[in-house]
Amino acid sequence: xxxxxxxxxxxxxxxxxxxxxxxxxxxxxxxxxxxxxxxxxxxxxxxxxxxxxxxxxxxxxxxxxxxxxxxxxxxxxxxxxxxxxxxxxxxxxxxxxxxxxxxxxxxxxxxxxxxxxxxxxxxxxxxxxxxxxxxxxxxxxxxxxxxxxxxxxxxxxxxxxxxxxxxxxxxxxxxxxxxxxxxxxxxxxxxxxxxxxxxxxxxxxxxxxxxxxxxxxxxxxxxxxxxxxxxxxxxxxxxxxxxxxxxxxxxxxxxxxxxxxxxxxxxxxxxxxxxxxxxxxxxxxxxxxxxxxxxxxxxxxxxxxxxxxxxxxxxxxxxxxxxxxxxxxxxxxxxxxxxxxxxxxxxxxxxxxxxxxxxxxxxxxxxxxxxxxxxxxxxxxxxxxxxxxxxxxxxxxxxxxxxx
Numbered sequence: 459x460x461x462x463x464x465x466x467x468x469x470x471x472x473x474x475x476x477x478x479x480x481x482x483x484x485x486x487x488x489x490x491x492x493x494x495x496x497x498x499x500x501x502x503x504x505x506x507x508x509x510x511x512x513x514x515x516x517x518x519x520x521x522x523x524x525x526x527x528x529x530x531x532x533x534x535x536x537x538x539x540x541x542x543x544x545x546x547x548x549x550x551x552x553x554x555x556x557x558x559x560x561x562x563x564x565x566x567x568x569x570x571x572x573x574x575x576x577x578x579x580x581x582x583x584x585x586x587x588x589x590x591x592x593x594x595x596x597x598x599x600x601x602x603x604x605x606x607x608x609x610x611x612x613x614x615x616x617x618x619x620x621x622x623x624x625x626x627x628x629x630x631x632x633x634x635x636x637x638x639x640x641x642x643x644x645x646x647x648x649x650x651x652x653x654x655x656x657x658x659x660x661x662x663x664x665x666x667x668x669x670x671x672x673x674x675x676x677x678x679x680x681x682x683x684x685x686x687x688x689x690x691x692x693x694x695x696x697x698x699x700x701x702x703x704x705x706x707x708x709x710x711x712x713x714x715x716x717x718x719x720x721x722x723x724x725x726x727x728x729x730x731x732x733x734x735x736x737x738x739x740x741x742x743x744x745x746x747x748x749x750x751x752x753x754x755x756x757x758x759x760x761x762x763x764x765x766x767x768x769x770x771x772x773x774x775x776x777x778x779x780x781x782x783x784x785x786x787x788x789x790x791x792x793x794x795x796x797x798x799x800x801x802x803x804x805x806x807x808x809x810x811x812x813x814x815x816x817x818x819x820x821x822x823x824x825x826x827x828x829x830x831x832x833x834x835x836x837x838x839x840x841x842x843x844x845x846x847x848x849x850x851x852x853x854x855x856x857x858x859x860x861x862x
Contacts, residue, residue: 481835490623512619743809
């Protein structure tokens with residue numbers, strides 16, 4: 459899923475802070491978006507996310523027969539499997555994102571997927587249009603339907619949309635206290651760069667709360683409180699040894715990236731890294747796959763630093779050089795994500811380990827051992843150090859989730 463993120467929307471700043479001593483919390487919790495336009499081929503890395511509001515009226519189904527390649531409208535009702543409604547009769551198509559995503563993957567992996575690749579399921583508005591009328595559906599989703607038709611060439615008013623899960627959002631980020639300060643005194647982290655509001659899963663409104671709430675309501679109060687104690691501290695001179703070392707390290711990295719003169723672009727490595735993470739640390743994980751991913755990322759990192767090709771010069775506006783620096787950070791962050799996923803021997807929210815599931819395939823938490831925030835501390839080239847912040851629930855009783 460790293461490959462589903464734009465390179466310019468990245469974790470480089472947070473990663474630099476982590477390597478300077480700021481703790482990084484819960485990196486393995488990554489939300490998957492269940493209603494994305496499916497991937498057409500291996501060269502398409504960024505997928506278009508369709509609004510989750512579509513599941514309010516759209517019904518999700520696959521053919522009951524494996525490998526059924528008939529057009530969706532030619533498949534009669536009795537040969538359709540509305541699998542979310544079948545498995546979760548109480549919530550149906552409105553189950554949480556992690557549940558809907560895993561269910562779609564399971565159906566496709568089992569051979570019931572639709573479309574040319576078989577990595578898609580149907581999101582059908584036929585019944586909603588019959589009941590409410592086309593105009594009502596157009597008023598609700600007209601812009602989304604237009605976008606879908608523009609991208610795919612298919613008319614969702616006349617035939618079902620095709621959707622498939624894609625990487626969307628990471629709940630992890632820099633650890634912060636209630637004033638949004640990291641473990642480095644004076645370094646604050648707000649919005650989507652910190653971990654603070656999500657836990658193991660991300661609710662729909664918490665994105666707005668984290669972005670707008672942190673910046674508009676919280677930080678103006680908390681950072682001013684911190685700065686009030688520093689009001690007599692003089693401005694730091696930029697001629698110090700620390701500034702010289704930081705500049706030297708940045709120049710050395712740029713020179714190293716430019717000097718490799720290999721054959722493969724940063725985009726190539728970015729795509730390959732994303733494939734490793736999607737396959738082994740994505741919707742469903744297991745110990746063997748995660749351990750294999752650690753080895754694969756190490757091997758890819760070695761290849762990156764020996765066969766990278768960056769055109770242009772360091773003194774110019776060089777987007778390929780910038781991208782290479784981002785991908786170098788992604789390689790390191792990927793290992794921390796995998797390490798955190800290996801450490802958490804349970805299934806919880808967006809983190810689903812195959813070894814830890816109920817008999818009917820639902821997430822099996824282990825609250826007695828893993829009810830904590832995993833705050834990782836940089837430890838050079840050695841394994842990162844795990845710090846545990848216990849989670850205490852005073853007003854909510856922990857229970858196993860059920861959407862049956």
